[in-house]
Amino acid sequence: MPSITKRTYTERAAAHPIAVARQLLECIDRKKSNLCVSVDVPNKASLLRIAAAAGPYCCCIKTHIDIVSDFDDDLVAQLQALAEKHDFLIWEDRKFADIGNTVKLQYSSGVYKIASWAHITNAHPIPGDGIVTGLAQVGLPLNRGLLLLAEMSSAGNLATGDYTATTVAMARRHTDFVMGYVAMRRVDEDPKTAGGVAEGEGADFVIMTPGVGLDTKGDGMGQQYRTPDEVINQSGCDVIIVGRGIYGGGDGNPDEKIVEECKRYQQAGWKAYEDRL
Ligand code: 5IU
Secondary structure, rough: OOOOHHHHHHHHHHHHHOHHHHHHHHHHHHHHOEEEEOOOOOOHHHHHHHHHHHHHHEEEEEHHHOOOOOOOOOHHHHHHHHHHHHHEEEEEEEEEEOOHHHHHHHHOOOOHHHHHOOEEEEEOOOOHHHHHHHOOOHHHHHHEEEEEOOOOOOOOOOOHHHHHHHHHHHHHHHOOOEEEEEEEOOOHHHHHHHHOOOOOOOOOOOOOOOOOOOOOOOOOOOOOOOOOHHHHOOOOOOOOEEEEHHHHOOOOOHHHHHHHHHHHHHHHHHHHHHHHH
């Protein structure tokens, strides 16, 4: 069997044990898009407008739902309808970080009820395995998937070295629910990084990578940008996450500009994947 970076998304989908990972990998090949558009905007109308414009060009829309001042249940209903219409998954970038019992409640309850609408969410490994167990109690029956934050894109972050290795080991103990990582490179195929952990070896983790930009290197607040080629081809990641490079900041670029930038990142991401194969 070829290494993960030499397999097509479809080949990987066919063999993946987690339904939502299969859904994502199949969607990527169907749309020829490994682009996830990150929409960090402060109001409902902008979020929906950007998701509608970007939807046809991406495999996933990533939200930070707690940024939206006028959140209501109708936002979720409309976002789900857009996901259906344009064929993309929804990832709520919640970055859970508490003990199992608390994250279980944060995931299922409160104002946002994230588990009821987000196909994917993510968590910091810092509390230990209980965070995965707690989230899985809610997410598994709903066929959701979890990404662990093995690395971050921001300057000076602490998710390096042993921390990353421990995260990989944790993911390998939960291959029914942990579908992948947020990471900057293919952390799961580097034996040194993996710390020689045998459990779950051979599992296929989807690597979703933020800090992607074609025009700038940073944002003056620690963000560090790399190109789609650096991320997908040179570092072996699977999905590029692009926010301000596409929507532009504030309430967002006009639709035509969003579409133009989406096409540019979609093409760059796909070329990097083909070059990698
Ligand atoms: N994000 C990062 N870096 C990380 C993680 C998440 O940038 O390490 I974990 C999020 C933050 C933001 C998006 O929602 O990804 C990147 O947005 P820009 O492309 O606008 O920088």
